Amino acid sequence: AKPKVWVARPLFPDVLARLAEHVEVDAEAVERRHTADELRRKLAGVDAAVVGLADRIDEAVLEGHTRLKVVANLGVGFNNLDLDALTRHGILASNTPDVLTESVADFAWALMLAAARRVGASERWLRAGQWPGSHMRFDDWLGLDVHGRTLGILGMGRIGQGIARRAAGFDMNVLYHNRSRLPEMVERECKATLVDKAELLRRSDFLVLVLPFTPENRHAIGAPELARMKPSAVLVNVARGGIVDDAALAAALREGRLGAAGLDVFEGEPQVHPELLMLDNVVLCPHIASASEETRRAMANLAVDNVLAALGFGEMAGKPPTALNPAVLTHRAAHKA
Numbered sequence: 001a002k003p004k005v006w007v008a009r010p011l012f013p014d015v016l017a018r019l020a021e022h023v024e025v026d027a028e029a030v031e032r033r034h035t036a037d038e039l040r041r042k043l044a045g046v047d048a049a050v051v052g053l054a055d056r057i058d059e060a061v062l063e064g065h066t067r068l069k070v071v072a073n074l075g076v077g078f079n080n081l082d083l084d085a086l087t088r089h090g091i092l093a094s095n096t097p098d099v100l101t102e103s104v105a106d107f108a109w110a111l112m113l114a115a116a117r118r119v120g121a122s123e124r125w126l127r128a129g130q131w132p133g134s135h136m137r138f139d140d141w142l143g144l145d146v147h148g149r150t151l152g153i154l155g156m157g158r159i160g161q162g163i164a165r166r167a168a169g170f171d172m173n174v175l176y177h178n179r180s181r182l183p184e185m186v187e188r189e190c191k192a193t194l195v196d197k198a199e200l201l202r203r204s205d206f207l208v209l210v211l212p213f214t215p216e217n218r219h220a221i222g223a224p225e226l227a228r229m230k231p232s233a234v235l236v237n238v239a240r241g242g243i244v245d246d247a248a249l250a251a252a253l254r255e256g257r258l259g260a261a262g263l264d265v266f267e268g269e270p271q272v273h274p275e276l277l278m279l280d281n282v283v284l285c286p287h288i289a290s291a292s293e294e295t296r297r298a299m300a301n302l303a304v305d306n307v308l309a310a311l312g313f314g315e316m317a318g319k320p321p322t323a324l325n326p327a328v329l330t331h332r333a334a335h336k337a
């Protein structure tokens with residue numbers, strides 16, 4: 001019998017067709033959130049699954065499974081996967097790095113520019129029909145210039161580097177903070193200078209967060225960090241909800257202790273802190289930084305590449321391109337031999 005693959009989110013039909021050439025596909029036709037119980041039942045009956053960031057794959061969901069061999073995550077961040085539990089069960093996990101780097105870097109810039117120049121608020125005002133008859137003043141809608149300012153990047157992986165490279169066109173001074181220093185050649189390409197976190201907070205006019213979510217990074221930007229930032233600063237989060245303390249951020253924005261914010265991710269999304277929804281100096285987007293036509297297709301194709309390779313099909317058979325725990329495959333092969 002053909003292996004069976006569950007696809008937890010509706011995907012591009014031609015991408016599903018690539019899977020269907022080799023395996024039996026059970027693809028969700030409608031977008032919905034799955035409970036732990038549903039995940040457990042679905043995963044029990046398949047050899048592989050393609051899951052989304054809202055699907056939490058942990059020990060409780062995996063317990064007792066023997067058939068499942070691979071879980072492909074539709075996203076670069078994989079804090080929805082308990083990688084230790086997957087590895088313990090001998091299940092390969094993969095994510096979608098690289099293919100989304102440039103699109104997410106573009107989007108970080110979209111949020112920086114929109115928040116600094118009040119694109120969202122002024123557009124809401126125009127759509128509300130307030131322009132005619134308003135006698136708009138010469139000094140209305142004044143924002144913050146982006147060019148020539150200091151850009152701080154917290155988390156200098158591939159996406160952070162993409163954001164930094166774009167800053168050259170805006171003649172910005174780029175600072176970064178990261179667990180480890182970048183190779184000198186990369187620093188030169190990005191024209192970025194390593195500083196400690198305190199200096200990054202103090203000097204940045206724009207602070208962009210591109211860290212992975214880990215327990216240590218929870219509330220990496222909370223009330224104490226916000227208090228160290230310039231009152232005019234713009235904070236952008238394209239990383240994960242929970243890296244920012246959204247309640248503390250809303251208070252800082254409301255009280256004028258921070259200039260503006262651009263947020264693509266939220267603590268407890270799809271719920272958004274109600275105070276953020278009330279504020280005009282924040283641009284709010286529904287986790288769409290990787291959502292360009294080309295990039296979402298590339299992510300779906302990469303997830304499918306990983307599934308097919310892990311199940312032994314195609315040119316990459318046995319070598320899933322973006323495995324998170326590739327040692328699982330070696331163990332499995334040794335066990336069979």
Ligand code: GLV
Binds near residue numbers: 074075078100239
């Ligand atoms: C999106 O948030 C991703 O991790 O790819």
Ligand code: GLV
Binds near residue numbers: 101156157160
């Ligand atoms: C993180 O994985 C990044 O690409 O920056």
